[in-house]
Each structure stands twice: as C-alpha cells, then as structure tokens.
Amino acid sequence: MYYTYVLKSQKDNELYIGWTDNLVERVKHHNSGQVTSTRGRMPLILVYYEACLSKEKAIEREKQLKTGYGRKYIMRRINNAG
Numbered sequence: 071m072y073y074t075y076v077l078k079s080q081k082d083n084e085l086y087i088g089w090t091d092n093l094v095e096r097v098k099h100h101n102s103g104q105v106t107s108t109r110g111r112m113p114l115i116l117v118y119y120e121a122c123l124s125k126e127k128a129i130e131r132e133k134q135l136k137t138g139y140g141r142k143y144i145m146r147r148i149n150n151a152g
Contacts, residue, residue, distance in 0.1 A: 072128035074135060076118040076144055079111035085144065086114065087135045089128040093119060117148050 073093045077086040077100060086108050090096035097116050103109045122128040134140045 072122045072125050074120045074122060074128050074131040075116060076135070076148075077108065077114040078117045078148075079108070080113045080115060081111050084111065085117075085141065086111070087132055087140075087144075089122075089125075089132045091125070118144055 072089060072091050073096075074087070074089045075093060075096070077088075077097070078084070079086070086100070088096070093116075097114070099105050100108045100114050101112055103112065108114055120131060122131060135144060
C-alpha cells in the first residue's frame, strides 16, 4: 500500500502533505528532523491519511490535496473529525 498523508505542525499550525509507502516510519522521520521541509516545524501530528493501491495514485492524490480545493477538503475533514 501507498499513503497520502497530512501532518499538522504543532508549532505553527501549518499543514504538510506528502506520500509514502511506510506511514509509521515516514512520520517518525518528520518528527526526528530527517525531513528538511518540516525540520523547523516540529512537532508534527498525523491528522489525515488515505491508502492507495499504487505509487502513482498516491502521488496524484498528493498533488490534488495541495491545491486550494484540496486544502479546503482537508480542513473540512479535520474540523469535522471527532
């Protein structure tokens, strides 16, 4: 499986959107400072993810979620969650 995921910075409340084939390890990498783009925004929490059957679909979904509409979709999902 491949995953498209959304992390939220607890430092600045900004979102980071990415994809991976190992969600648990990727979140660990983000929170240990191994990912340049999120290093200064730790700690990060996983607030949303989707499973995809192919790498190509995960990358496609990542690109969709990075659009204005995609970010609005994420915010609706996050704000309506438990």
